[in-house]
Amino acid sequence: MGEKTTAAPRCAALVGPYLSGKTTLLESLLFVTGAVSRKGTIKEGNTVGDSAPEARARKMSVEIASATTEFLGESWCFLDCPGSVELAREAQQALMVADAAIVVCEPEPAKALTLAPLLKFLDDRKIPHLLFVNKMDIAPYRVAELMAALQAVSARPLVLRQVPIRTADKNGVDQITGYVDLVSERAYQYKPGQPSDLMKMPETVLEREQTARRSLLESLADFDDALLEQLLEDAVPSKDSIYQQLTKDLAADLIVPVFLGAAERDHGVRRLLKTLRHEVPDVRETAKRLGIASDAGDTVAQVFKTYHQAHTGKLSLARVWSGKLQDGMTLSGHRVGSVSRMKGHELAKLAGAAAGEVVALGRMEEVAGGALLSASGKARTTTPWPAKPAPLFSLAIDTENRADEVKLTAALHKLVEEDEALSVDQNPDTHELVLWGQGEIHLQIAIDRLRLKYNLPVKSHRPQVNYKETIRKGTKQHSRFKRQSGGHGQFADIHVGISPLPRGKGFEFHDEIVGGAVPRQYIPSVEEGVREYLVRGPLGFPVVDLAVTLTDGQFHTVDSSDMAFKTAARMAMTEALPNCEPVLLEPIYAVTVTVPTEFTSRVHGLISGRRGQILGFDAKEGWSGWDEVSAHMPQSELHDLIIELRSLTLGVGTFAWKFDHLQELIGRIADKVVEQRVQPAH
Incomplete structure (x- = not known):
């Protein structure tokens, strides 16, 4: 292999779908390089990658884990990233500083699609990456079938670097016992816990090796004219020239090398390390x-x-x-x-x-x-940090102990600093403290952290919907507030006209007072009293889209006051609004669902089943084989939409949302909403 020596330490991020075996691969990399004397296991909860209590409790990675080791005198930092689609932000952060990504996947063609968003992220930013197909010791599928499925989700050509050697066991079942390196054309036999042994290439693998090697060279020839010329002349290119081309093409994100192995048995891990050593760019090239x-x-x-x-x-x-x-x-x-x-x-x-x-x-x-x-304060970069993901799932949270409320604010600030995909919002309508994230598991991990790390047990529940109410017809109302108690009394008398406004107009207040029937200084108090009432109308929700006009009134030179006119205004609204045909308004959101084309029809059913109105669908720009479905959906139907959407689309479907308009809601659903509102709150 063409020698490449790099003095500067390098960094590789281990990324890939949940359960693909990234943390197991990290343990194997650390064990093989001597950084740990004994491999930890997920089951025993003693791996380097899952050292946080919430990771061990769930038997899954929940944040970036960093570990440094040495291989053949060179320093490597491996960043083990969570695989859960809800924790994808962690992987994105690690990838932004890595020299290369090791994309770990399972040898199942049906699961190839789960890699699509990750590969798109890597290609959009030209991050060098290679694939490590893990768990090959239990793979029931042929490599050709797997490669075809993986190529379908990769915009870059996949270049297979090894072919497996299969040997039948005593029961006649094929086992993968080694591999052939397609550049050196050497065959190796796996040895448990030790480096592989060089062996003679079995006759049975020769044809597959020749076909796969030809394919590798053809892929490289697409980016190198000299190599293409050699192939056309049936000349055999030197191994050094092939390695040089592989290194150059990987650094430019032109190809994706594919390696095979089984991290649990350390199979293929030393071969992977050698490739990293010789072919991954160094920190200078990454900074460039x-x-x-x-x-x-x-x-x-x-x-x-x-x-x-x-x-x-x-x-x-x-x-x-x-x-x-x-x-x-x-x-x-x-x-x-x-x-x-x-x-x-x-x-x-x-x-x-x-x-x-x-x-x-x-x-x-x-x-x-x-x-x-x-140090100079003058460093700059042309690569922007990836935008934080839009929130997709929320829970309203509250401390179990009222005395912890101040502590909660500080703890949430730290939580959001640690996890860029979390956000906190105080809902002005419902007065709930709402925690936003990428899914139910994501928020449960955050709640676990509050309890385990900050000793802050919290209660959580589904957030309330921002329902509003309005009126369908207007009315006139006369209200008088009079109270006599020793000394000054209280007196205010007003006449108001109430009328509905077009949807989205909010609230308007007018006064048509002439001749000082209500002195100027008291008119703002009338408006204030009206506004105070509108916070909770006859159905129990904030009232919008109506106009109130003060038309006439009376006052008393001694007993009238701001408070009296404010009270009279509240009384007028309380008496009048039930007679104005109050109606519930439901928030409707503009929703864009993004899915692979094969799932588009399922999404139509999902939206319709949630009272959504499909507006249309189109190919997603820049995403081959993906669609965007546009719809209007009620806010009440969005709460767990991401959970169902992911279960329908192998976890890769997602959506974006924004408030669009308020729409009248009548019938049984409206009755139920109003009924729940009059019950005591949480």
Whole structure:
């Protein structure tokens, strides 16, 4: 293999769908390179990648886990990312600073589609990536079938680097016992827990090897004229020239090499490490790809993940792009409180870090994810940090103990800093504190964190819908408020006209007082009294789209006051509105559902079943084989839409939403909403 030596530490992100085996692969990489003496398992809850309590409780990764190791004298940082589609933001953050991505997948053609959004993210940003097909020891499918399914979801050509050697066991069942490397054309036999043995290539694999190697060379020839010429002349290109072309094409995100293995048995892991060593670009090339620029000799680092830990406080996980980062130095106006290397949640203090390293910076309180920091303060990048994902699922939360309310605000601030896909919103209509995220599991993990990390048990429930009400007809109302009690009394007398307004007009107040029937200073109090009433109308909801006009009234020079006129206004509205045919208004949202074309018809059924109105559908721009379905849907039907949508689309479907208009709601559904409203609130 063409020798490539790189002094600077490199970084690879382990990404891929839930249950593909990324955390198991990390354990294998650390074990094979000697960073751990014994591999942990998900079942035992002792892996480096799942060191958080909420990860161990769920037996799944919930945040980026960083681990550094050495292979053949070179330093590597592996970032193990959660696979759950609800935690995709974590993977995106890690990918923005990685030299390459190892996309881990299962050997099942039917699951290939689950890779589509991730591969699109990688290609849009030209991030070099290779595929590691895990669990090949139990694969029931042929590699050709799997490659066809994977190629269907990859915009870049997939280049198979190995063919498996299959041997029948004593029961006549095919087992994968080794592989042939398609560049070196050497055959290897797997040995449990040890490097593979070189072996003679079995005759049975020769034809498959020749076909696959030809395909590999043809893929490379598409990007290299000299190689194409050699192939056309039936000349055999040198192995060094093939490796050089593979390295060049991977760095430019022109091809996606595909490797086979079984991380649980360490199969294919050493071969993967050798490829990373020789073919993955280094930190200088990655910084160039991202358009990171600064003065010569400047220290530049980029924060990509925040942790809040009980004993150490805030930690900012960062990649050093250039220069030498040292404890105590100032970066973009922020003093570095400490420099540490992370292994899961374990910290090892360092005096400093060189270009290429991934380190945790202590006490950088004002620094957020994506921040590019430098000693000069002049570093810049042409690559924007990915936009935070739009929220898709929400729960209203409240502390179990009222005394914890102030603590909750501080804890939520930390939670949102740690997880960029979370947000918190105080609903002005329902007065609920609403936690937003990417799905039910995502929010349950956040609630677990509040309990386990901040000792803050919270209650959660489905948030209320922002129903409103309005009137269908107008009326006139006369109200008098008179109260006599020793000294000054209270007196106000008003005549108002109430009329409906067109949808979306809100509330209007007019006065037509002539001749001082109501003195000027009391008119704002009448409006204030009306507005106070409109917070909760006869059906129990905020009232909108109506006009109130003050037409006449009386006052008393001694007993009239602002409070008296405000009270009279409330009385007038309380008496009048039930006679104006109040009607419930339901919020309708404009929704755009994004799915692979094969699921479009299912989405039509899903929308219709949730009282939605389909407006049309079209091909999604920039996404081959995907559709966007536009619809109007009631807010009350959106709460768990993402859960059903994902279950219909192998987890890849998603949607965007925004408020569009209010629409009258009548009949049984409306009656039920009003009935629930008059019951005591939570």
